[in-house]
Amino acid sequence: MIARIWHGWTKRTDAKTYENMLRDEIFPSIAARNIKGYRGAELFIREDDNETEFVTLLRFDSMDPVKEFAGADKTKPVIFPGVEKLLTRMEPARHYRIAIAREL
Template sequence: MIARIWRGWASTATADDYQHHYESEVAEHLQQVTGFCGARLLRRHDEQEVMFTSITFFTSMEDVRAFAGEDPEQAVVEDTARRALTRWDEHVTHHEVTADLRR
């Protein structure tokens, strides 16, 4: 399994807008990708902004490419997200999941 990790920052005024976008539009898009195995959105208040960390899980890098395109290291940031965020990582990192501990 592959974990795809990306970060974006929003003002406190627009942080809820980004979270709503992730829970609705991003979730709908991901559900249609073959090999999508789940996602987590982490939220951290950092002084006057909110940092989001998105971790999406895919079966393989081929499945990541089905979501991200030919350059899987390039971040996928839709227009709605760009309006809510103040800045974001232009590139993502991919990690092989070597342990999956759940309760």
């Protein structure tokens, strides 16, 4: 299992708008692509004094579905229309092998 992790930041005033876009538009549109091997998404949010950090974690069976999702440059962030104006900065996506995952 592969975790694709991406970090992006917004101004605090834009954070709720971006969170709503992720929940209501972006994550559902990723699922609607029906990429074989895509296993879901999680969103982590950390508020700071002047900005809000968003961390997305997308789970895939292997790197093949990651490439289908992200394209040839798998580290390039996949930014949906309307989002770039909300982001103040972002990092390349990173990919990790999930070695242990336990749920209770």
